[in-house]
Amino acid sequence: MRLFLLAGVLLSVPVAGADKTFSVEAQVGAVKFVDSDTHFAIGGAIGLPLSRRWSFKPEFLYLNESAEHDDLVFLPNLNFDFVGPGHRVRPFVTVAPGILWYRENYPHFQQTSTDFFLSGGGGAKIFLTDHLYIAPQIRTGVELHVGFTVAVGYEWGR
Numbered sequence: 001m002r003l004f005l006l007a008g009v010l011l012s013v014p015v016a017g018a019d020k021t022f023s024v025e026a027q028v029g030a031v032k033f034v035d036s037d038t039h040f041a042i043g044g045a046i047g048l049p050l051s052r053r054w055s056f057k058p059e060f061l062y063l064n065e066s067a068e069h070d071d072l073v074f075l076p077n078l079n080f081d082f083v084g085p086g087h088r089v090r091p092f093v094t095v096a097p098g099i100l101w102y103r104e105n106y107p108h109f110q111q112t113s114t115d116f117f118l119s120g121g122g123g124a125k126i127f128l129t130d131h132l133y134i135a136p137q138i139r140t141g142v143e144l145h146v147g148f149t150v151a152v153g154y155e156w157g158r
Helices: 002-011
Strands: 022-033 038-049 054-066 069-081 089-105 110-127 132-142 145-156
Touching: 022 054, 038 069, 038 145, 069 110, 110 145
Parallel strands: none
Antiparallel strands: 022 038, 022 145, 038 054, 054 069, 069 089, 089 110, 110 132, 132 145
C-alpha cells in the first residue's frame, strides 16, 4: 500500500515542459456491477499534467446502492488527451488500477472488505468557457462494472 501511495505522489509531480494547467472536478453518475444493483456515484478528482497530452488524475468516488450497501473507490487515473490544450472539445482515454472499499450492513453485523479495482474508458472534456467544462465519461473494468459519469470541472492555466 505504501508503494502504491508513493507511486501516486511521484506521478503527481509535473514533468519539465509539461503544460502548466491543472483541474478540479465534481462528478455524478451511475455504476452497475454485474452482481448487484445500480449504484449512484458522486465524487471528485484533481487533474495534474504530466505533459501536453498525458495527465495524472487521482479520483475518489462514493458509490451508494442502498442504505445497507455502499462503496468507496480510489482511482489514480492516467489520462491521454487526443488533442492538446486550446481545443474546445478534448477527447480522452483513461485507465486506473485502484482500490474499492466495500461495506454491507446486516441486521446484527457489518461486513467490510477491500478489493483490487481496475477501470478504464473514455470521454471528452467539452469547454463551455475558457476554463469551465463538462466531461461525460463511460468506463468498464474489474470488479466487472459499467459506469457513466458526468463531471463539471474548472481548469487553471489554459
